[in-house]
Amino acid sequence: MTIRAASAVLSLLCLTESASVVIRKTSQGPTGYEVDFRYVNVTAKRVLIGGGIQPFTDQFHTTGTSFRANGRYDPHDYQPGDFYVSNPSPQLPAEPAYRWPYEMTQSEDGIWTYTAPLPSGIYSFAYLVNCNYAPNCSIDTGHLVIDPDLPPFMNVQGDQVASSFQVPFDPEFQASPEINTNFDYALAAPKEHRGTVKTVNYTSPGSIHPEPDVHDFSIYLPAEYGSVSGKKYPLLYLSHGAGGNGADWENLGRMSHIMDNLIRVGHIPPTVVVTPSFYNLEADSPRFIYGNKSNNVPVPPAQVVRENFEKFLFPWVEQHYEVCQNASCRAFAGLSMGGVLTYEMFVNATDKFDYYGMFSPATNAPYIDAASVSANPGLLRKGIMVAYGLYDFVFPQARELQTALDAVGIRYINRVTPFGSHYWNTWQDELWWFGQKVLWKPLPFGVQTGRQGRRLPVS
The missing domain is CATH 3.40.50.1820 (Alpha/Beta hydrolase fold, catalytic domain)
Structure with a gap:
């Protein structure tokens, strides 16, 4: 990432020798934003991003909880109206026909990177090191690594096992007549x-x-x-x-x-x-x-x-x-x-x-x-x-x-x-x-309850 680009990003932390997550406004499709992950580990053989980050689906290929068989999309294939659902990462390579999209690539100097055009929403994540299935990865063995430069909010060490970040909404690329997935109220x-x-x-x-x-x-x-x-x-x-x-x-x-x-x-x-x-x-x-x-x-x-x-x-x-x-x-x-x-x-x-x-x-x-x-x-x-x-x-x-x-x-x-x-x-x-x-509205509720209220404008 160039210095010029870095000056224009919504950055969650500064690039360091250990890890970083940077959200960039690209004003280009498919989402108008890209998220850059960077993680340094010179001994790792494989690094996945898991611990909460999900693939995507859409309303037309998803019924109930059967999304596992339909519409599990790589974020690079995002289209307006797509959204992510709770879908635990598969045990790789137990599903050879399906490639987990969030796999980092390594450069010669041991720096692992991954970039994805993620749409608006909250994303939690951890790095899965030499481990193909999140439930089998543990902090104690070093197979699950919390981003050291984006520590989670927690009371004492060990109370959380994932970091998180929030991506903004871009109406030019993410607006859909089928569904509203604008989460800017959480920025x-x-x-x-x-x-x-x-x-x-x-x-x-x-x-x-x-x-x-x-x-x-x-x-x-x-x-x-x-x-x-x-x-x-x-x-x-x-x-x-x-x-x-x-x-x-x-x-x-x-x-x-x-x-x-x-x-x-x-x-x-x-x-x-x-x-x-x-x-x-x-x-x-x-x-x-x-x-x-x-x-x-x-x-x-x-x-x-x-x-x-x-x-x-x-x-x-x-x-x-x-x-x-x-x-x-x-x-x-x-x-x-x-x-x-x-x-x-x-x-x-x-x-x-x-x-x-x-x-x-x-x-x-x-x-x-x-x-x-x-x-x-x-x-x-x-x-x-x-x-x-x-x-x-x-x-x-x-x-x-x-x-x-x-x-x-x-x-x-x-x-x-x-x-x-x-x-x-x-x-x-x-x-x-x-x-x-609901909060602090007049009681008891009637048929007009909930019909009033202001909407947060799109930022």
């Missing part, structure tokens, strides 16, 4: 509108990570926070899913950017966001460390997590931050198993939150019924969003949840992400629309 807001995000350790008796009797969460504080004396801010709890932790929403989803933009364009007032971790809460449970698949640590029961959060997390946050302490300005949302936890909060902590976001919820029967509502009529007066992707493997479960809510007369907002699978582009979309259409 960084202007500096004066940016909040802060950090990890926090708090006292949690019985917890086992990161230390005995200490647990962790990440917190987003809006740009305005601390500038208005005595002001209490609306509070959103946002949960990760199975196999994740509280840093996921920031590292893999750019939660702070989405919140900055929701606030900047006036969809919501300045709001504090807490993203807790639901593993490692009990001394007698096995320790979960992100990416350590050999443990097969089960997801703790939602009831156990709820009771722990009510006893330790919620009071600690209220004591240490200027946040609202009544249901009208508090919300709980989560993805996948975090959606199950959200449903648990809705049913059994009804008086603590007025707003609930169930994103790709992995819920199962039994659901609430008429007797449940009779015993807890507050269930009818909440602001709920049920959201999932059109290609999401929990699609049937989410629909069953909606059927149960319909059966007892509970109103809710529904979002079916048209390009969505069980992955972060879906959950970015759902958080964005949750902020626009």
Whole structure:
């Protein structure tokens, strides 16, 4: 890459002797942007880019989760309307008819490079060194390498195993009449509108990570926070899913950017966001460390997590931050198993939150019924969003949840992400629309709820 080109890029980091990722605006097809990966390893025999980055598909060659047999495209073959779905990298060369597109090439001096014309979206990745299948690659053996110059957002070392970057949208090359895949709402807001995000350790008796009797969460504080004396801010709890932790929403989803933009364009007032971790809460449970698949640590029961959060997390946050302490300005949302936890909060902590976001919820029967509502009529007066992707493997479960809510007369907002699978582009979309259409809107919801709201202009 020339020095002149480097001066015109949206650069995530400077080129170094170890690794770099640079996003370049090309103003040329197929996407208007190219992403350059550079990684130095003089002993590697083969390097793939995996750990989250995906091939592409389109709506006309994809049905449900059968995309593995259809429309698995190299990004160099991108056409407007294409999008990526959760599609784990194949075990190479177990699929000789299919070539994993993200393979780096080596120059004589041991520098590995790869360039792809990626469209708008969030991309997580790690380098797979001398390893053909991501689930078989590990950090301990050196087969999975996190970009050393683009470290992930995390609490302690080992809490995340992938870095990420966000590519802008170019309407000249990416606009499609079939589908809108503009994710610019997850790009960084202007500096004066940016909040802060950090990890926090708090006292949690019985917890086992990161230390005995200490647990962790990440917190987003809006740009305005601390500038208005005595002001209490609306509070959103946002949960990760199975196999994740509280840093996921920031590292893999750019939660702070989405919140900055929701606030900047006036969809919501300045709001504090807490993203807790639901593993490692009990001394007698096995320790979960992100990416350590050999443990097969089960997801703790939602009831156990709820009771722990009510006893330790919620009071600690209220004591240490200027946040609202009544249901009208508090919300709980989560993805996948975090959606199950959200449903648990809705049913059994009804008086603590007025707003609930169930994103790709992995819920199962039994659901609430008429007797449940009779015993807890507050269930009818909440602001709920049920959201999932059109290609999401929990699609049937989410629909069953909606059927149960319909059966007892509970109103809710529904979002079916048209390009969505069980992955972060879906959950970015759902958080964005949750902020626009649900958070802090008048209750109870009616037929006009969600019909108002401003759209973030294309940048």
